[in-house]
Amino acid sequence: MSAPRRLLVTSALPYVNGHIHIGHLVEYLQTDIWVRFQRLVGNQCAYICADDTHGTATMIRARQESRSEADIIREMSKAHQDDFAAFDIRFDHYGSTDSASNRTLVGEFWSALRASGRVAEKEVTQLYDPKAGTFLADRFVRGTCPKCGAADQPGDNCDKCSATYAPTDLKDAVSTLSGAKPELRSAKHYFVRLELFRAFLETWVHSGTLQPEIAKWLQNTFLTDELRDWDVSRPAPYFGFEIPDAPGNYFYVWLDAPIGYIAATKDWCDAQRDDVARWWKDPACEVHHFIGKDIAYFHTLFWPAMLSATAYSLPKQVHIHGFLTVDGEKMSKSKGTFVRARTYLDHLDPAFLRYFYASKLTQKAEDLDLNLEEFAAKVNSDLVGKVVNLASRTARFIPAIAAAYPDDGGLFAAGAAESAAIAQAYDDGDFNQAMRRVMALADRANEYVEHVAPWALKKAAATDPAAATRLENACTVALNLFRQLAVYLAPVLPRLAEQAGTLLGAPITAWSDAQRPLTGHAIGNFARMLDRVDPAKVAAMVAASAQAEPAAPAKVPAATTSTAVPITVPAHEVELTVPLEEVEAETDSQALREEPLAETIDFAAFSQVDLRVAEVLTAEDVPKAKKIIKLTLGLGGSERRVVFAGIKSAYKPEQLVGRLIVFVANLEPRKMSFGISEGMALAAGLGEQDIFLLSPDSGAKPGMRIH
Numbered sequence: 001m002s003a004p005r006r007l008l009v010t011s012a013l014p015y016v017n018g019h020i021h022i023g024h025l026v027e028y029l030q031t032d033i034w035v036r037f038q039r040l041v042g043n044q045c046a047y048i049c050a051d052d053t054h055g056t057a058t059m060i061r062a063r064q065e066s067r068s069e070a071d072i073i074r075e076m077s078k079a080h081q082d083d084f085a086a087f088d089i090r091f092d093h094y095g096s097t098d099s100a101s102n103r104t105l106v107g108e109f110w111s112a113l114r115a116s117g118r119v120a121e122k123e124v125t126q127l128y129d130p131k132a133g134t135f136l137a138d139r140f141v142r143g144t145c146p147k148c149g150a151a152d153q154p155g156d157n158c159d160k161c162s163a164t165y166a167p168t169d170l171k172d173a174v175s176t177l178s179g180a181k182p183e184l185r186s187a188k189h190y191f192v193r194l195e196l197f198r199a200f201l202e203t204w205v206h207s208g209t210l211q212p213e214i215a216k217w218l219q220n221t222f223l224t225d226e227l228r229d230w231d232v233s234r235p236a237p238y239f240g241f242e243i244p245d246a247p248g249n250y251f252y253v254w255l256d257a258p259i260g261y262i263a264a265t266k267d268w269c270d271a272q273r274d275d276v277a278r279w280w281k282d283p284a285c286e287v288h289h290f291i292g293k294d295i296a297y298f299h300t301l302f303w304p305a306m307l308s309a310t311a312y313s314l315p316k317q318v319h320i321h322g323f324l325t326v327d328g329e330k331m332s333k334s335k336g337t338f339v340r341a342r343t344y345l346d347h348l349d350p351a352f353l354r355y356f357y358a359s360k361l362t363q364k365a366e367d368l369d370l371n372l373e374e375f376a377a378k379v380n381s382d383l384v385g386k387v388v389n390l391a392s393r394t395a396r397f398i399p400a401i402a403a404a405y406p407d408d409g410g411l412f413a414a415g416a417a418e419s420a421a422i423a424q425a426y427d428d429g430d431f432n433q434a435m436r437r438v439m440a441l442a443d444r445a446n447e448y449v450e451h452v453a454p455w456a457l458k459k460a461a462a463t464d465p466a467a468a469t470r471l472e473n474a475c476t477v478a479l480n481l482f483r484q485l486a487v488y489l490a491p492v493l494p495r496l497a498e499q500a501g502t503l504l505g506a507p508i509t510a511w512s513d514a515q516r517p518l519t520g521h522a523i524g525n526f527a528r529m530l531d532r533v534d535p536a537k538v539a540a541m542v543a544a545s546a547q548a549e550p551a552a553p554a555k556v557p558a559a560t561t562s563t564a565v566p567i568t569v570p571a572h573e574v575e576l577t578v579p580l581e582e583v584e585a586e587t588d589s590q591a592l593r594e595e596p597l598a599e600t601i602d603f604a605a606f607s608q609v610d611l612r613v614a615e616v617l618t619a620e621d622v623p624k625a626k627k628i629i630k631l632t633l634g635l636g637g638s639e640r641r642v643v644f645a646g647i648k649s650a651y652k653p654e655q656l657v658g659r660l661i662v663f664v665a666n667l668e669p670r671k672m673s674f675g676i677s678e679g680m681a682l683a684a685g686l687g688e689q690d691i692f693l694l695s696p697d698s699g700a701k702p703g704m705r706i707h
Contacts (some may be wrong), residue, residue: 006285007045009035010261013052016076020083020341023324029357031290032089036491037426041511050095050264051077055253059239069239083341087350088494093268097256102263103241106256112309118196124189127167127182129175134237140177143170191229197305204304211365214296214320230302258303286316293320293365319429322367336546347541351493352379358431358492376533386442388529390482394475395526397458405517406473415441415484416515422488438488445481480517487514499529611706613696614663619653622674629653636703644677650691662694
């Protein structure tokens with residue numbers, strides 16, 4: 001790594017209508033850890049965030065509560081910032097997208113898009129609530145499913161049969177805002193012609209700015225076909241910025257939200273007497289975005305396209321993380337695993353969650369599971385049992401660290417030699433690797449303490465001067481190894497780093513502090529640094545979060561699935577990191593229904609595929625495989641096949657036994673690390689969290705061929 005670097009870092013903007021919860025915190029803690037590391041190694045780093053404020057949801061809430069949008073924005077901004085601060089997340093500036101600077105910048109971007117000929121005007125027909133006086137997004141419409149006839153279904157897809165449709169397809173549709181019957185109305189909308197950015201986007205997507213799996217997903221899902229025009233306006237009434245050259249029309253929230261990154265930076269620069277151009281127009285400054293994979297579509301296609309039409313810098317890196325599950329399942333209000341940040345803070349130390357998330361986060365956009373038993377065991381073992389234990393077992397025995405660092409058999413030098421690898425892991429965003437390396441050092445340090453047994457030396461030191469010297473040396477080594485670990489953990493556990501500095505009379509201020517042992521420092525009074533995770537407090541947190549599920553739960557907005565094919569948004573992300581509840585269906589929900597069909601094949605080619613009805617005789621977990629279930633299938637008589645299916649995120653083994661499924665019987669066997677898969681079970685879906693095994697109708701028997 002070259003240093004010093006100048007870095008402008010953002011997290012996705014939390015939506016003003018929702019409180020922060022532990023799913024959101026994955027991203028903000030990930031970003032804060034990365035920023036703290038960069039500063040520790042000497043890089044200049046500005047961490048910018050803001051509340052995302054505009055859209056129909058804010059307007060409707062203001063109406064329902066008989067107060068202004070500005071009141072809601074002020075209240076929620078304070079709540080968000082209080083929660084973040086309690087988790088030691090430190091922003092250089094926290095702003096709002098409803099700012100004067102953002103209005104000015106949105107106009108600047110709009111003028112650039114207009115001048116480049118990339119704006120189109122079209123008539124769009126939508127459902128309209130004549131009583132509420134507003135056009136309706138999917139989530140504000142319910143009715144009868146046009147496919148199966150199930151009543152009281154949302155406007156994008158059916159809870160009963162999983163069919164997807166437009167809100168205009170619903171039968172007996174009603175507005176959830178007023179109960180009125182919606183009308184069909186047309187209005188002019190403004191679109192950005194994204195296809196005109198194709199050449200730029202195809203190069204940018206593969207420039208190394210994105211994780212390889214994200215680049216591949218964009219290429220295969222969107223860039224293989226013509227890019228659809230992006231609807232960037234909404235007709236009145238709408239809470240947002242009115243389009244200067246189109247009175248009565250407003251910029252859609254997803255146009256002004258990312259521009260809010262720049263506007264918030266400008267507000268910070270103005271307060272610091274700095275120039276925003278140093279951060280957003282200087283090639284020497286790196287722009288880094290941290291986001292969830294649910295909004296990758298917007299940040300990796302629309303946002304770079306907008307930036308390319310202006311003089312602002314493109315991001316150096318877009319760091320994309322996966323979703324959070326709890327105990328292997330989607331966060332659930334009824335089970336108490338949909339935990340708000342404030343509820344967590346009422347019961348548990350924020351350091352616990354900072355460390356646990358760090359131990360799970362990698363460079364990839366992989367989902368992260370908060371297994372509550374593992375959470376308690378890992379924190380208690382690693383932080384209390386290995387790290388803090390070094391100080392608690394030695395700091396009370398001597399008044400000061402020795403004047404000269406004693407021979408430790410090369411332990412401190414070995415820890416110092418790990419500095420580069422741990423730093424690289426942090427910089428790469430592979431916090432899991434960094435924590436593994438740090439805990440390996442902690443294991444060696446604790447082995448040393450067990451070997452020298454300072455508690456035994458303390459007893460002997462009362463009458464034996466040689467034992468007193470050995471005690472001083474042993475404690476000097478142990479406390480220096482503790483401090484070295486505290487330096488490496490400082491981005492994750494800033495409070496522990498402060499406590500270590502106070503105890504040893506030497507504040508931790510730089511990554512290089514891990515390279516030189518302390519000598520001759522007086523030791524302060526040891527104060528308890530971390531308590532153990534109490535399972536009773538974890539249970540109390542879950543109990544405090546539990547509530548009855550609503551009879552008709554709010555669905556994840558259509559665009560959170562449509563814009564993430566095949567990367568999908570689980571139900572627990574209803575309150576999302578950025579305003580996906582504002583992504584309305586008239587444009588983006590079409591992506592779900594417009595996934596391109598494969599090339600045509602002739603009947604002879606199709607007839608070569610031997611599809612059979614199969615019965616699941618046994619189903620079992622595969623050790624060390626997160627996604628795989630081993631199925632033993634019966635095909636009638638004594639015919640058996642073993643199949644390894646990647647369906648663990650959607651099914652438990654016990655749910656599958658005895659079930660009839662559709663099976664490809666003549667697929668070439670595939671050798672895998674855990675055995676040979678002798679075919680393929682067929683399923684439909686959009687991703688790991690939305691998998692639906694195909695089953696035959698009643699009456700079908702195992703072994704029957706499907707024609």
